[in-house]
Amino acid sequence: xxxxDTQPQPANxxxxxxVMTLTGTDAIHFLQGQxxxxxxNAEPGALRFAAFCNPKGRVIxxxxxxxxxxxxxxxxxxxxxxxxxxxxLKPYLAFSKxxxxxxxxxxxCRTVNAAKxxxxxxxxxxxxxxxxxxxxxxxxxxxxxxxxxxxxxxxSAAPSHATALLPLAEVDMIxxxxxxxxxxxxxxxxxxxxxxxxxxxxxxxxCYTGQEIVARLHYxxxxxxxxxxxxxxxxxxxxxxxxxxSNAANRAVGSVVNRASQxxxxxxxxxxxxxxxxxxxxxxxxALALSAIQACYEEIDQSTSPR
Numbered sequence: 001x002x003x004x005d006t007q008p009q010p011a012n013x014x015x016x017x018x019v020m021t022l023t024g025t026d027a028i029h030f031l032q033g034q035x036x037x038x039x040x041n042a043e044p045g046a047l048r049f050a051a052f053c054n055p056k057g058r059v060i061x062x063x064x065x066x067x068x069x070x071x072x073x074x075x076x077x078x079x080x081x082x083x084x085x086x087x088x089l090k091p092y093l094a095f096s097k098x099x100x101x102x103x104x105x106x107x108x109c110r111t112v113n114a115a116k117x118x119x120x121x122x123x124x125x126x127x128x129x130x131x132x133x134x135x136x137x138x139x140x141x142x143x144x145x146x147x148x149x150x151x152x153x154x155x156s157a158a159p160s161h162a163t164a165l166l167p168l169a170e171v172d173m174i175x176x177x178x179x180x181x182x183x184x185x186x187x188x189x190x191x192x193x194x195x196x197x198x199x200x201x202x203x204x205x206x207c208y209t210g211q212e213i214v215a216r217l218h219y220x221x222x223x224x225x226x227x228x229x230x231x232x233x234x235x236x237x238x239x240x241x242x243x244x245x246s247n248a249a250n251r252a253v254g255s256v257v258n259r260a261s262q263x264x265x266x267x268x269x270x271x272x273x274x275x276x277x278x279x280x281x282x283x284x285x286x287a288l289a290l291s292a293i294q295a296c297y298e299e300i301d302q303s304t305s306p307r
Contacts, residue, residue, distance in 0.1 A: 017168060019105040019151055020082055022073045024098030031065065031073060034092065034209060036190060038202035042067045045126040047141060049177070049200045051190055052085060057213025058186045059193065061085040062179055062200070066127045066139055066151075074139065076107060076151065080182040106154045109166040112146050144175045169260040173267050176296035178227055178257050181241040190214055191223035192271040193257065197297045225254055225271045227297070230290040232259070232266035232283060239266055243284045247276055254281070269296070 022030065031039045037050035048065040061082065063075040077085065086100055093100060130138040137156065141149040149171065172179055178193035195201050196218060203218060217223065232239050243256040254272035261267070268290070272281065281290045 016078060017076050017107050018079045018082055019074055019076050019103045019107065020086070020100055021103055022075065022098055022100050023071060024096070025071055026097040027071050027073050028067070030093070030096045030098050032205065033207070034089070035063075036195065036201040036208060036211075036214065037065070038205040039065075039067070039073075040205065043126075044069055045129055047125050047127055049195075049198070051180075051195055051200055052088075053190070053208070053210030053214065054186055055210055056186075057189055057210035057217075059180050059188050059190055059195070060088065060185045062193075062195075064141070064149075066129070066141070068129060068136065074103075074105075074151070078179060078181060081180055081185060084182065084185060104154045105151050107149065107151055107168055109143065109147060109149045109168055109171045111166065112148050143171050147171055147174070167260065169258065170262060170267075172258060173229075173260040173269060176227065176229065176269065178269050178271075181258070183240065183242045184255075184257065187242065187255070188257070188271060189217065189223070191217055192225045192227070194227040194297050196223075225273050226295065227257070228254075228270050228272045228277060229292070229294045229296060230268045230270050230281070231292045232268055233288055233291055235266065235283070235286060235288055239268060239283065245270060245272065245276075245284075245290070246282050248280045248282070250282075256283075 028039050028042065031050065035050040035052055037048040039048060042048065044067055046067045048067070050063050050065055051059045052061040052063070054060050061077055063077045065073050065075045067073055089100060125142050128140040129136060130140070137152065139151040141151070143149045147166065149168070176194070177198070180188070190196055190201050201214060203215060239256050239259045241256055241258060244252055245254040245256065247253050253276035254270055256268055256270055258269040259266055270290070277293050277295065281293060282288065283290055
């Protein structure tokens, strides 16, 4: 079942995401059958980036999940997307011994003075869950090079002046973590967003919604589009997710996935046909050429490597 009557009210425009809680004896089992990630045998504190797909294998939501216990999982995602996801999951939860509820928690990110994690540390990241008298007061999550993402109840959250705060959108840009927005729900295959390359998709777990399509592309096909970084240049308007990208011949070659603004420059994550990356890529109807286009993952794709 879901509790979707009370919608959290953002404290400021940077509060783009919310935290939802899945509780009950079927919590882990439910996520195992609904998402691309492997939740089986997950220890308390384990992190899982995961995607929910429709039967056609297209991503309808992305979440970052923290396993508090076998009966308690907290998930962070875009506010509008998570509200839509709750409605989508309502029929499935009706047959599950678990409940999905909104929370009033807020998300912040900060830089810390820490050494860059090794590859092994990055692959086995866990969250630090702070508790007082059996109540969770804060969750700290490592997000790459010296960045910590923090979740905590809104009433106890206080601005910190000791560390530099970063918008979550900027952290996702730094880490090349593509996000599903309300306007792009159901628009992308996991491979379009590099979810098969960054641990969001497990190819060794059992079935989940859309699994057959995702696995067939991985083992028998070649992804037509991949995730790239780019700069939007001098445009007065914020670039909307889902904006069409074209080549000089006005042929569609991709779309804008996410944007973040830093020092007046719009940074973009885009999904793009690889052959278009070395040519002119034009933004929507403005015909503005994107610059500094760079692949987010330079290694050979799992799905296209020799077998």
